[in-house]
Amino acid sequence: MTRKEVEKLSTEPYKGVRDFYPEEMSVQNHIWNVAREVVERYGYEEYSASLLEPSELYYAKTGEEIVNEQTYTFTDRGGRDVTLRPEMTPTVARLVAAKRRELAFPLRWYSIPNLFRYERPQRGRLREHWQLNVDLFGADTIEADAEIITIVHAILQKYGLASEHYSISVSYAGMLKETLEREYTLAEEEAVRVIKLLDKFVKGDEVHLMGDEFKKALEENMKNEKANVLYEVLQTKQFADTLGKHAEHAYMAELVALLQSEGIPAQTNIFLTRGFDYYTGMIFEVFDTNPSNNRSLFGGGRYNDLLSIFGVEKVSAVGFGMGDVTIRDVLETYNLIPKHLPKTKLLIIPHSSESIPACKKLAAKLRSEEICVALQLLDKKTGDNFKYAEKHGIPFALIVGENEQALGNYTIKNITTQDQTTLRQEEIPPWIKAQI
């Protein structure tokens, strides 16, 4: 397209991404400020990186098919294959691998990157989303696993969610696949297919979702007599007992007991699997317990081998990612998004252009006392000025004219209640701070 052809551009954003007007931005800031505060309380430090990464980073552990079909991957002008990161874990593994000799482990790191995936946009799935990533490197202990899950719980509590609003399902990577292969003689590819189906159908509560829909999917996928047998087997106590004999299951149970003893709504879920194949130990997902919903909100797990793709010695790691789109939906469901309150607290209105210098002086004084102040720049009627303040959510306004300049008294109007209060300049900052 050339410049001349463009006559009138669309104001729509690119498909599947969002514009954040101040009201939406304040929700984003609320979501991340809460998360940031909690993770910093646990000793985590922020890092970041570019969203452009060499594509090889994802081929190695994500698989060629996913990179080619579900990511934004292109060749740059210098012939390099480059990808807009679809997740942060390979990036943080790269950073740790690069400086592993200088860094003092255990290492507690977090980041709030934006991530991209080329998908059909739908509820809860956009082409760009933001994600809190929290990782703990260099401590392969049950207390490290417990800390990561405790942070998840602490964040959700800080948002105002009660423990009955969510449950944390804990499992162990590979345990289910190994059991299906070894003890139920499924070929590897069959086991993988069954696990993918379980990932799709089993949400939160493992019992009541083993219904007809799952049975049908199993039949369609297995295309042999094993389907029926397997459907029955999966629901037996015997199957659960077989898994229960594994050392991994004992670990899961111990971890869950430790978490429960601290009031965290964790439970084991032997059918839980996670999409990424880099997990090597504990895995978990957070579910909304709302019966109409019952979907996975976010999750994480232990990945002790990911650094080996960089040819360096093993560094143990455990972490999770929490996306803004899903958490926002949950907070909306439970009415936990605070009302947008702009930081601007006062609109100063010049009575006439002669009053502008006095307005600017007053504004400067109040700003130096940490009050956020906007100056009206247009010559509007008094009523229109108050409407303007109201529309911007600015709670107070005052007019500066000759009288105010002469006496040093200012009449502050509360935009919502219409109340008026007359104060001297030095009384304004403490008065405004006390009102909010």
Place this chain on the structure above:
Amino acid sequence: MTRKEVEKLSTEPYKGVRDFYPEEMSVQNHIWNVAREVVERYGYEEYSASLLEPSELYYAKTGEEIVNEQTYTFTDRGGRDVTLRPEMTPTVARLVAAKRRELAFPLRWYSIPNLFRYERPQRGRLREHWQLNVDLFGADTIEADAEIITIVHAILQKYGLASEHYSISVSYAGMLKETLEREYTLAEEEAVRVIKLLDKFVKGDEVHLMGDEFKKALEENMKNEKANVLYEVLQTKQFADTLGKHAEHAYMAELVALLQSEGIPAQTNIFLTRGFDYYTGMIFEVFDTNPSNNRSLFGGGRYNDLLSIFGVEKVSAVGFGMGDVTIRDVLETYNLIPKHLPKTKLLIIPHSSESIPACKKLAAKLRSEEICVALQLLDKKTGDNFKYAEKHGIPFALIVGENEQALGNYTIKNITTQDQTTLRQEEIPPWIKAQI
């Protein structure tokens, strides 16, 4: 590349972008926290958008050549031309155009986006950078122009820069070009070439840079006898006087006088031009006054017509962008980057695994009082634990063993001074807060 071919990945980031380890991230956070605080004091509200934009947005005002050669532009899997935004102004114009009927003007908005350009990486020029963008819509007054420049000054002061460290050069878009065409009979393309050269050679102080190098470049570009004449003309008082007769020049002078009366180091500079062709009024740039440097740090100006590309009525606008790479260089030059101080203030060390529950309880208590606490998860020797705290910049550590649990007294060690203080649990938070 397929998965099997990958045996050992590089830990380098993609060419021309940066990784932010916690120490670098704290510098970024310092730069943006200061800027954010200042702009919010002036009543500006934060917005954001995706970095993916339809490519048409840039063809319209940036020019096809620049889009094709200097941006990351590619075709997505759905056949859409998409660009990683190289600047934020077209995006904010799009947002304002889309909701212009609902928004109450004047509108004060800011954002801190990352921007991309495909360039040869060099000092001060990377492929990804972050930029503070501040814009004021709907007020086409001298006070609006003054406010934008006042904010620039306030931010630089808040960083600790003194007014002699920088100067703010003010000019008026189009004035120079019009003068060259009308009064010195240059063809439009000649005028454009001269202006591009002035943009390249004239930095900050307009006098001493009109040297031989500029003369030579002028000769090479003009390729006719006009070069010599023009070189002489540009330096005459007559040329300055000719410009001085323009209404635009009178406006510049008035604006500069207004700013100077408030102690802002602004000056007129008739040779200042800006790269983007959407400017319609006042333009400005900030220069480092360090004689070894004398380069443009950042700038902005008035752009009243940009919304017309969306086929909507005119909305006046003035704003600026300030990049992290250049501002960081300046702060380093003047030694104004604060030492990295992690938010984690205390390392709690279990004397043995039996002490872990007591450590976690103490940590939870301190976290609820806003102290950022890390728990040691590995069984290290006491000396190694203190070294670990030192390496992470954690200023205090304490050990929890049987005695501490029995007596409820904790001995806190200052990692830097080696001093020890014994406190009861409830005394720890105020004590730590008082130390920092």
